[in-house]
Amino acid sequence: MSDxxxxxxxxxxxxxxxxxxxxxxxxxxxxxxxxxxxxNGDTYEGQYENGQRNGTGTYxxxxxxxxxxxxxxxxxxxxxxxxxxxxxxxxxxxxxNIREGHGTYTYPNLDTxxxxxxxxxxxxxxxxxxxxxxxxxxxxxxxxxxxGPGEMQFTQYKYVGKFHENYPKGKGRFVFKNxxxxxxxxxxxxxxxxxxxxxxPQVQYRWxxxxxxxxxxxxxxxxxxxxxxxxxxxxxxxxxxxxxxxGKNSSFLNE
Numbered sequence: 662m663s664d665x666x667x668x669x670x671x672x673x674x675x676x677x678x679x680x681x682x683x684x685x686x687x688x689x690x691x692x693x694x695x696x697x698x699x700x701n702g703d704t705y706e707g708q709y710e711n712g713q714r715n716g717t718g719t720y721x722x723x724x725x726x727x728x729x730x731x732x733x734x735x736x737x738x739x740x741x742x743x744x745x746x747x748x749x750x751x752x753x754x755x756x757x758n759i760r761e762g763h764g765t766y767t768y769p770n771l772d773t774x775x776x777x778x779x780x781x782x783x784x785x786x787x788x789x790x791x792x793x794x795x796x797x798x799x800x801x802x803x804x805x806x807x808x809g810p811g812e813m814q815f816t817q818y819k820y821v822g823k824f825h826e827n828y829p830k831g832k833g834r835f836v837f838k839n840x841x842x843x844x845x846x847x848x849x850x851x852x853x854x855x856x857x858x859x860x861x862p863q864v865q866y867r868w869x870x871x872x873x874x875x876x877x878x879x880x881x882x883x884x885x886x887x888x889x890x891x892x893x894x895x896x897x898x899x900x901x902x903x904x905x906x907x908g909k910n911s912s913f914l915n916e
Contacts, residue, residue, distance in 0.1 A: 686711065707732070722746075730755070753778065776802070800824065822847070828866065836876060845870040 683695020690712035691697070697705045707718015714720075714732040721727045730741015737743075737755040744750050753764015760766075765775040776787020782805040783789075789798045800811020807824040822833020829847045836842040846869050851862040 683709070779804075825849070828864065830866075840876055841873055842876050843870055843873050 678691075679697055679699040681691055681695055681697045683691065683697075684693030686692035688711075691709040692711060693709060694707070695709050699705070702723035704721045705714060705718055707714065707720075708716025710716065713735040715734060717731055719727060719729045725746045726744060728737060728741055728743045730737065730743075731739030733739065736758045738757055739755060740753070741755050742750065742752040748769045750767045751760055751764055753760065753766075754762025756762065760778045760781045762778060763776065764778055765773060767773050771792035772790065773792070774783055774787055774789045776783065777785025779785070783802040784804060785802060786800070787802050791797070795816070797814045798807060798811060799814065800807060801809035801824075803809070807827045809823060811824050812819050812821040813829075818835055818837045820829060820833060820835055822829050823831050825831075828849055830849050832844075832846050834842045834844045847866050848869065849864065849866040851864055
């Protein structure tokens with residue numbers, strides 16, 4: 662399951678509650694520990710309070726998904742772990758059935774996101790780690806996309822700058838382990854297909870290198886002056902090879 666899709670719905674919300682074995686209160690409501698089999702084949706084993714799932718419990722879906730964690734008034738609320746049918750997993754905070762707060766999502770390809778969530782979306786500060794390359798994005802997210810200050814860390818270098826809708830944009834720098842950094846700016850252009858308006862615009866962007874400084878020297882962040890090498894426009898091939906530049910195999914933009 663994609664990490665921004667609505668969660669699987671749970672049964673036991675109607676008058677047909679299926680079968681139940683467990684404790685009850687004086688009003689004959691499910692109360693305390695119990696086991697329930699729902700009309701659709703789902704099962705729940707855990708705590709109830711006044712007829713509603715409340716406390717800790719395990720809900721197993723007939724499709725193989727399951728949730729283990731806290732409930733409040735029939736809803737996933739508090740801390741819990743959701744295992745999805747596609748092999749992905751979310752372990753973290755919930756608010757009324759919604760991923761919200763802090764949590765870790767592990768994707769089917771073993772990529773992980775650890776950070777803040779709002780309404781099932783990556784939102785706030787978080788770290789995305791690519792399992793295949795061990796590269797990491799560390800920074801801010803807005804509604805599931807990289808937005809604002811952040812950095813991409815690789816084995817031998819990192820890029821530090823601002824991102825806009827998943828793309829690096831504007832002033833930034835490449836910091837290398839040899840003690841130097843290259844300062845510059847990313848420019849983004851979108852090319853529309855004139856023959857087919859339904860085709861999404863092709864995104865292209867270029868890195869304009871301005872100067873190279875030692876890492877311990879803090880560069881002047883005012884880059885309004887001309888580049889050191891006038892009109893020297895570079896495609897940063899290292900970044901492209903590490904999937905930072907959009908391409909048909911770009912996992913950086915399509916995790």
